[in-house]
């Protein structure tokens with residue numbers, strides 16, 4: 001099961017790269033919608049702040065190409081959002097479009113989401129598979145997590161030995177050891193250097 005989902009998640013990851021650095025405080029997320037027969041119906045990435053998130057951009061792309069997304073599988077690098085902020089909640093929008101299966105890479109570390117998006121989908125009767133290409137996606141979104149949701153790396157940091165913290169966290173979040181050293185200092189976490 002996992003193996004067949006990876007190639008589509010990689011399509012979503014490539015889409016996500018198109019949005020890197022253009023999304024303000026939003027994460028650069030990518031999304032692909034695939035028919036039950038395995039055809040790409042639409043893809044999209046997060047637009048600017050207060051504009052469409054990746055899931056909605058992908059659904060609009062499918063619509064523009066004349067495809068129905070009813071019964072389709074939606075691949076998103078990040079868990080769909082669960083709350084109405086500057087845009088309506090993507091999890092609710094996905095549920096209203098008749099998507100049958102949602103496959104995600106990583107849970108949204110935003111404490112307002114963190115599993116709540118997946119729960120909305122499941123409550124709506126949609127199957128959800130989480131954690132496809134998760135390690136790679138955490139590296140892809142690492143800079144965003146470090147900047148906007150430091151509680152996640154801070155929790156990891158506290159469970160690691162001081163000597164390995166910098167290098168392990170740098171590998172997990174896809175940044176250089178030097179950048180990680182800076183981040184640790186900013187958050188007053190002891191690193192290799194005293």
Ligand SMILES: [Zn+2]
Nearest residue numbers: 053080081090
């Ligand atoms: Zn969203």
